[in-house]
Amino acid sequence: MAALFDYSAQLLEGAALTLELAFTSLCFGLLLGLAGAAAKMSALSWLRQSAHLVSNILRGIPEFLILLICYFGLSNLINTHFAGTLTLSPFAGGVVALALVFGAYASEVFRGAFLAVPKGQLEAARSYGLSRWQIFWCVQLPQAWRICLPSLNNMWQNLLKDTSLVSIVGLEDMLRKANIAAQFTKQPFVFYAAVAVIYLLLLAVSNPAFAYFEKRANRGYASPA
Amino acid sequence: MDQLALLLSQSWPVLLDGLWISLQLLLLSCVLGFALAVPLAVARSSPRRWIALPSRLFMSAFRGTPLLVQIFILYYGLAQFEWVRDSALWLLVGDAFPCALLALTLNLAAYMAEDIRGGILGVPAGEKEAATAFGMSRLMVTWYIVVPRAIGISAPTLGNEIVLQLKSTALASTITVLDLTGVARRLSIESYTTDALLLAGLLYIVIAAVLSLLTRYGEARLNRHQLR
Numbered sequence: 001m002a003a004l005f006d007y008s009a010q011l012l013e014g015a016a017l018t019l020e021l022a023f024t025s026l027c028f029g030l031l032l033g034l035a036g037a038a039a040k041m042s043a044l045s046w047l048r049q050s051a052h053l054v055s056n057i058l059r060g061i062p063e064f065l066i067l068l069i070c071y072f073g074l075s076n077l078i079n080t081h082f083a084g085t086l087t088l089s090p091f092a093g094g095v096v097a098l099a100l101v102f103g104a105y106a107s108e109v110f111r112g113a114f115l116a117v118p119k120g121q122l123e124a125a126r127s128y129g130l131s132r133w134q135i136f137w138c139v140q141l142p143q144a145w146r147i148c149l150p151s152l153n154n155m156w157q158n159l160l161k162d163t164s165l166v167s168i169v170g171l172e173d174m175l176r177k178a179n180i181a182a183q184f185t186k187q188p189f190v191f192y193a194a195v196a197v198i199y200l201l202l203l204a205v206s207n208p209a210f211a212y213f214e215k216r217a218n219r220g221y222a223s224p225a
Numbered sequence: 226m227d228q229l230a231l232l233l234s235q236s237w238p239v240l241l242d243g244l245w246i247s248l249q250l251l252l253l254s255c256v257l258g259f260a261l262a263v264p265l266a267v268a269r270s271s272p273r274r275w276i277a278l279p280s281r282l283f284m285s286a287f288r289g290t291p292l293l294v295q296i297f298i299l300y301y302g303l304a305q306f307e308w309v310r311d312s313a314l315w316l317l318v319g320d321a322f323p324c325a326l327l328a329l330t331l332n333l334a335a336y337m338a339e340d341i342r343g344g345i346l347g348v349p350a351g352e353k354e355a356a357t358a359f360g361m362s363r364l365m366v367t368w369y370i371v372v373p374r375a376i377g378i379s380a381p382t383l384g385n386e387i388v389l390q391l392k393s394t395a396l397a398s399t400i401t402v403l404d405l406t407g408v409a410r411r412l413s414i415e416s417y418t419t420d421a422l423l424l425a426g427l428l429y430i431v432i433a434a435v436l437s438l439l440t441r442y443g444e445a446r447l448n449r450h451q452l453r
Contacts, residue, residue, distance in 0.1 A: 061426040061430060064398075065422060065425060065429065066426075068410065068413075068422050076417075161291040163291075164291035175293065188297070188305050189298065192297045195294050200285075200289045200290055204289070
């Protein structure tokens with residue numbers, strides 16, 4: 001247990017990197033998800049079909065394999081085209097892979113949520129003379145947001161857990177710090193258990209956060225009973 | 226595409242071996258995980274706290290931490306203790322394949338138990354009352370009425386869990402199990418390309434598609450008494 005104290009600063013540093021990776025991937029993943037949902041609802045059939053195809057492919061491959069493909073594939077690409085001048089960090093590779101996976105799931109959730117916004121809302125907004133951008137930003141997005149929050153909570157928790165995979169390609173996240181500490185102290189159980197507890201805590205914190213978001217997003221609606 | 230075909234023609238025996246290991250992990254962990262999930266879900270739904278609490282703790286522990294961390298705890302972590310290495314448990318966690326299987330099973334059991342718990346909550350009260358009125362004991366009501374109905378109700382999510390589990394088996398490669406991902410990683414390191422990884426990805430998609438068809442068929446069969 002004393003060893004755990006010696007390495008606590010290292011572990012916390014790793015936890016900070018884990019969170020940084022998760023939030024960066026979340027931002028890009030949400031953007032990708034929105035773009036994917038837009039493509040899936042596009043009037044162009046080739047765009048619709050290819051968006052469905054891509055998201056189905058991404059959802060059928062193990063996250064770990066996607067990470068390996070992104071990291072090593074992009075590294076190879078960069079090596080052949082910009083030999084020596086650029087390298088891909090594990091962090092960037094992790095963000096690309098995690099954002100792609102998150103975006104693939106998010107596009108389906110967003111599509112469902114946008115379709116669930118009542119049509120009358122759109123017609124009303126249009127007859128008020130709002131521009132398309134205004135309709136999207138002030139009418140559709142807040143209502144779709146409310147509908148997809150519970151699924152987003154699930155997806156965020158999966159994303160946070162998936163960040164642990166990036167330690168395999170060498171990101172100095174919490175799990176890799178625990179690996180290093182375990183090798184030095186010969187107490188692997190202590191460190192891996194500590195990592196598990198930190199993940200439990202991080203996930204436990206996100207539930208109340210989402211409850212708050214949901215309450216805020218639902219403030220225009222009468223609560224049942 | 227030509228490169229992938231060439232790779233497939235050259236190294237299909239190893240890829241097939243890897244695929245077989247992945248399927249074994251999937252099948253065994255699904256059967257064992259399901260067998261474990263039913264009692265867990267029943268215990269979790271018990272009104273008595275001392276029965277519900279252990280299964281609740283188990284479920285939140287396994288659902289709240291990454292599978293990779295669970296695998297590392299079982300495979301590397303437990304080896305820290307001498308009493309584990311001297312006990313029968315070592316047969317399970319001392320070797321990579323049984324250890325990966327154990328982690329996948331426990332993880333899936335936690336997720337499936339949560340799904341079945343939802344199903345148990347969804348069993349109509351009238352059916353339980355009718356069974357009690359027929360003179361069934363509480364154990365009989367649970368075993369003959371609640372559990373089968375709960376499994377039927379949660380069948381779609383359980384099927385989904387099986388398809389997701391295929392993706393989880395890829396993590397076995399992190400502790401040296403040569404499953405499909407493990408084989409692909411080795412091939413890709415040997416050839417300095419990502420072709421093998423892409424090929425493995427394709428294989429995963431095909432299996433996932435077959436699995437989702439199978440689970441949809443199973444679901445329809447499980448709820449066939451309701452189809453009109």
